[in-house]
Amino acid sequence: MEYVSTRGSAPALDFRGVTLAGLASDGGLYVPRAWPSFSKDEIAALAGLPYAELAAKVMQPFIGECIAPDRLLELTNQAYGRFAHKAVTPLKQFDETQWLLELFHGPTLAFKDVALQLLGLLFEEFLKNSDQHLTIVGATSGDTGSAAIDAVAGRDKIDIFMLHPKGRVSEVQRRQMTSVIAPNVHNIAIEGSFDDAQAMVKRMFADTAMTDRFRISAVNSINWARLMAQVVYYFAAGVQLGAPHRKVAFSVPTGNFGDVFAGYVAAKMGLPVERLVVATNVNDILHRAISTGDYSAHGVTPTDAPSMDIQVSSNFERLLFDAGGRDGLAMADQMKSFEASKAMQLTNTQRDGAAALFTSARADAGQTVDAMRWAWDNCREVIDPHTAIGLHAALETKLPAGVPMVTLATAHPAKFGPAVEKAIGEKPVLPPRVGDLYEREEAFSELPGTYEAVAEFVAERATPSPL
Numbered sequence: 001m002e003y004v005s006t007r008g009s010a011p012a013l014d015f016r017g018v019t020l021a022g023l024a025s026d027g028g029l030y031v032p033r034a035w036p037s038f039s040k041d042e043i044a045a046l047a048g049l050p051y052a053e054l055a056a057k058v059m060q061p062f063i064g065e066c067i068a069p070d071r072l073l074e075l076t077n078q079a080y081g082r083f084a085h086k087a088v089t090p091l092k093q094f095d096e097t098q099w100l101l102e103l104f105h106g107p108t109l110a111f112k113d114v115a116l117q118l119l120g121l122l123f124e125e126f127l128k129n130s131d132q133h134l135t136i137v138g139a140t141s142g143d144t145g146s147a148a149i150d151a152v153a154g155r156d157k158i159d160i161f162m163l164h165p166k167g168r169v170s171e172v173q174r175r176q177m178t179s180v181i182a183p184n185v186h187n188i189a190i191e192g193s194f195d196d197a198q199a200m201v202k203r204m205f206a207d208t209a210m211t212d213r214f215r216i217s218a219v220n221s222i223n224w225a226r227l228m229a230q231v232v233y234y235f236a237a238g239v240q241l242g243a244p245h246r247k248v249a250f251s252v253p254t255g256n257f258g259d260v261f262a263g264y265v266a267a268k269m270g271l272p273v274e275r276l277v278v279a280t281n282v283n284d285i286l287h288r289a290i291s292t293g294d295y296s297a298h299g300v301t302p303t304d305a306p307s308m309d310i311q312v313s314s315n316f317e318r319l320l321f322d323a324g325g326r327d328g329l330a331m332a333d334q335m336k337s338f339e340a341s342k343a344m345q346l347t348n349t350q351r352d353g354a355a356a357l358f359t360s361a362r363a364d365a366g367q368t369v370d371a372m373r374w375a376w377d378n379c380r381e382v383i384d385p386h387t388a389i390g391l392h393a394a395l396e397t398k399l400p401a402g403v404p405m406v407t408l409a410t411a412h413p414a415k416f417g418p419a420v421e422k423a424i425g426e427k428p429v430l431p432p433r434v435g436d437l438y439e440r441e442e443a444f445s446e447l448p449g450t451y452e453a454v455a456e457f458v459a460e461r462a463t464p465s466p467l
């Protein structure tokens with residue numbers, strides 16, 4: 001399998017190359033040159049497999065010869081062996097049409113663990129016979145940070161620098177990151193929003209003063225391997241609900257557009273997907289882009305779903321590239337102009353390509369609370385505010401008769417205890433695996449929201465690596 005950049009001028013790489021690179025050298029994101037596809041029989045044969053086996057089968061075409069099938073299965077068994085639920089991503093039924101796909105049974109209680117537990121192992125696998133050292137620079141609005149840190153803390157050939165927007169993540173989210181004290185873990189609180197942090201991360205990939213000395217890589221969903229691992233649970237849920245003989249719809253709480261893009265990839269591979277619903281909070285750039293073609297950032301408003309407080313959604317570029325005809329140089333121009341003005345209009349081809357599969361909906365604070373109450377009152381199910389935004393969108397969406405709607409439950413409610421308690425009067429309890437969180441010591445650095453401050457901080461602490 002070969003990967004190409006959405007901006008058309010970076011070299012094509014294999015799976016090992018894109019995993020270690022993170023972002024393409026032309027500023028674009030890597031995507032497979034062509035989508036692999038499964039026949040109906042191959043999809044039917046996935047039903048009933050243990051999650052780790054299903055994952056290895058779904059991911060093997062993306063990995064090609066970079067990892068042998070037996071070895072990949074060992075890695076998926078190891079990655080998903082740490083999950084607290086045997087099914088890894090269990091599916092629950094709300095009513096005749098509404099389902100919930102629980103993605104928060106990993107070590108840090110959010111869907112990020114599904115991909116990052118594997119990514120930590122992939123980094124190690126690809127570094128084991130080399131003298132290279134990775135410097136991971138990441139941005140988090142709360143959940144990627146702890147999941148990535150859990151996946152790489154203490155690993156020999158990796159340093160991780162994780163930027164979070166100061167005061168804009170929940171207390172549980174912050175403690176989950178900052179209470180991991182290890183010599184290779186560097187937590188940084190910056191002044192500004194997640195968008196500011198993500199822009200700094202991308203800038204570092206283009207800064208030759210840094211890339212000439214350090215082997216910079218990514219754990220955010222700009223890294224293709226993250227998305228690849230997220231494709232798996234769409235297949236897992238789809239076959240449980242009757243795929244390939246029945247279509248399934250998914251409602252996905254969305255911020256950086258990684259999770260829902262993984263659903264698009266599953267559909268490209270042959271999973272019969274009726275609809276992908278892009279659910280946003282009031283930071284609704286993606287809702288506006290999908291419903292009207294207007295992709296313009298209006299500044300970030302803090303909400304009770306802080307992980308979705310994002311206005312510049314990295315992976316939207318992957319969709320615009322693929323649905324817009326895969327013209328890398330045109331994409332590079334479009335993105336450069338967006339980076340300068342923070343506004344752009346989708347082309348007709350991009351809009352039509354997106355409309356074939358995606359619809360969108362937006363939930364404000366009241367609607368988010370109503371969805372948490374709906375789940376509690378009707379099903380005695382406690383859901384977190386991000387999942388509630390997905391559920392709100394699912395309940396608003398009209399589907400053909402017989403098509404099940406699956407809302408992705410992206411975080412455990414205890415990560416956002418105060419907001420959940422305010423909505424339904426029940427205080428969600430932290431699971432035992434993180435039960436001692438409030439007793440742990442925290443360590444993090446605070447920096448102003450400037451690229452120079454962050455680059456200097458990283459350069460002083462990272463391990464130089466031969467190129």
Ligand SMILES: Cc1ncc(COP(=O)(O)O)c(C=O)c1O
Nearest residue numbers: 143254255256257258259307410
């Ligand atoms: C709990 C939760 N839900 C939803 C999202 C949005 O996912 P994505 O950024 O892949 O669109 C995030 C962050 O990414 C998250 O942490």
Ligand SMILES: N[C@@H](CCOP(=O)(O)O)C(=O)O
Nearest residue numbers: 140141142143144220221307
């Ligand atoms: N919501 C994320 C930020 C987006 O991150 P990505 O790693 O999925 O690109 C977070 O909670 O950190």
